Amino acid sequence: MNQDPVAIKQVEVEIIDHAFREGWVVPQVPSIKTGKRVAIIGSGPAGLAVAQQLTRAGHDVVVLERADRIGGLLRYGIPEFKMEKVHLDRRLEQMRGEGTEFRTNADVGGSIDIEVLRASHDVIVLACGATERRDLNVPGRELKGIHQAMEYLPIANKVQEGDATTYDIDAKGKNVVIIGGGDTGADCLGTALRQGAKQVIQLEIMPRPSDSRSSGNPWPQFAFVYKVTSAHEEGGERMYSVNTERFIDDGNGNVRALLLHEVEMVNGKFEKKEGSDLEIPADLVFLAMGFTGPEKGSWLEQLGVAFDERGNVVRNDNYESTVPGVFVAGDMGRGQSLIVWAIAEGRACAAGVDLALMGETSLPAPIPPTARPLV
Secondary structure, eight states: OOSOOOOOHHHHHHHHHHHHHTTOOOOOOOSSOOOOEEEEEOOSHHHHHHHHHHHHTTOEEEEEOSSSSTTTIIIIISOTTTSOTHHHHHHHHHHHHHTOEEESSOOBTTTBOHHHHHHTOSEEEEOOOOOEEOOOOSTTTTSBTEEEHHHHHHHHHHHHHTSOSSOSSOOTTOEEEEEOOSHHHHHHHHHHHHTTOSEEEEEESSOOOOSSOOTTSOTTSOOOSOOOOHHHHHSOEEEESEEEEEEEEOSSSBEEEEEEEEEEEETTEEEEOTTOOEEEEOSEEEEOOOEEESOOOHHHHHHTOOBOTTSOBOBOTTSBBSSTTEEEOTHHHHOSOOHHHHHHHHHHHHHHHHHHHHSOOOSOOOOOTTOOOOO
16 A cells, blocks of 8 residues: 555544543543552653553552643643644543542652652552753754753743733744754744744755655555654754754844755765855744753662663563552653554553562553664
8 A cells, every 4th residue: 555544533523532522532530449659750641541551450559740730741742733732731631530639849850759768668660751852963953942852842831821911032023043853843943933032944954855755665654754743744944864953143142044954865875065155034033953862860870770882761561660559651761752652652551560569450551662764
């Protein structure tokens, strides 16, 4: 098959929205309690998936979140125009009704000692995501006006939530450049347009994808084709096969422009095209180049978990780390990925935890930790 699959997303969305409207989605309170205590560090998609499954299995579950609201990436990393937070909040309401406990401003390694947490719980689940940001170390990086995408998007979400009244980083009237051609970059683009940016340009080092699948990229592999997101439909410009050489100073310590050059692939490496230098104006720059793995806090070292060659936490087939009783779900073990993978991993990790606690489990395990998309 070499054509697009039938789109069923809207059908599925309408079904679940209708179910919530009609009150058919209700808390599934466990009939039996096991007395086992589980602490989940991180309230993103993986952590929430683990929590709901284990709560329903009868365990006492607490979710610890260092931010001031529950949701992690779902709350602060995805703009409201892309995912309305009502979808998250209604699920959290259901989970609270089932008995899951949530604690915000819970800083593990800070106000919460990891060893005390371990001693007071039968199992710890690490679901902190891959939040170590990839940076761009080129001349001028220190200039004002250059920010990581995840310094920008959470602020916009807080304004939408009513938790803030003004944007600490505001694109209004500015020339905005986004370095990185992925979903996070598109989220920055849509947010900047909504703030009234004068111009928005998104840069991508890879060449522009073709408009249709190639013969070597058949279904069901991920489609490497040119895509226009809802944010791109609203405006902005995309530039492909370009690399940032340096940031240019306005003379007062602020970024004024970017010096770019075109690149081409030579023997598997990007090489500069001579004579292709280009300067583009920039008052505000967002780095959206992905993440390199989980943050390596001192509490992780204290915990004693092992890391693989990519910097992710090592786990076995049941999602248990090298430290007995400490499990890992989502991007913290997989590396930067998609929400659907995080949810699937969370549910599978819950099965591993339940098995370890009870000696048996009836919880589903959708995927093993080694599962990867078809490419």
